[in-house]
Amino acid sequence: KAGVTQTPRYLIKTRGQQVTLSCSPISGHRSVSWYQQTPGQGLQFLFEYFSETQRNKGNFPGRFSGRQFSNSRSEMNVSTLELGDSALYLCASTRRDIGTGELFFGEGSRLTVL
């Protein structure tokens, strides 16, 4: 069974640009969450999607957005990039109707903003 797949793994952007990150969840998982991880702040919740609907949102500015497609794949977008957006962006999927509903994480997309 394939795990959570995130692309791209690494990318470098400059201030003011925008970026789109992609996440393919584990087959059968309909919930996808996004997290930002930085050394100082740890894992910060961005948002969560289920059945193409955003169900939860963290405390991030409107420059951070996302969406989910009918096949459960998700994308997140960051517009007008700032230096502070440099981070590891982790996607996680879950299937809450069985087990503990734990999150399964992808390897992440490491974004560097210059």
Added chain:
Amino acid sequence: GQNIDQPTEMTATEGAIVQINCTYQTSGFNGLFWYQQHAGEAPTFLSYNVLDGLEEKGRFSSFLSRSKGYSYLLLKELQMKDSASYLCAVRDLGSASKIIFGSGTRLSIRP
């Protein structure tokens, strides 16, 4: 709001036992997770507690006291490969799909 506290760093000796504490203050509670994250890798699930008490899984055990807003992760017979960050996370009651993480405890194992 939610607040999760855990020590930033800990050091222990190979073969010993270490306990990593986590305290939380949340507006709602629907379970507590522990994750392990090796440097440069994704977090992986270790344990889940939703009721008070101890859950044991091999060398790892996790304890929860909901009335005290307290949990700990106990690692026995430490191995060098246990050097990693350990993340405490709480699932929100009102929004069960929202899981909030603490900043993590970086555990270093010395020979």
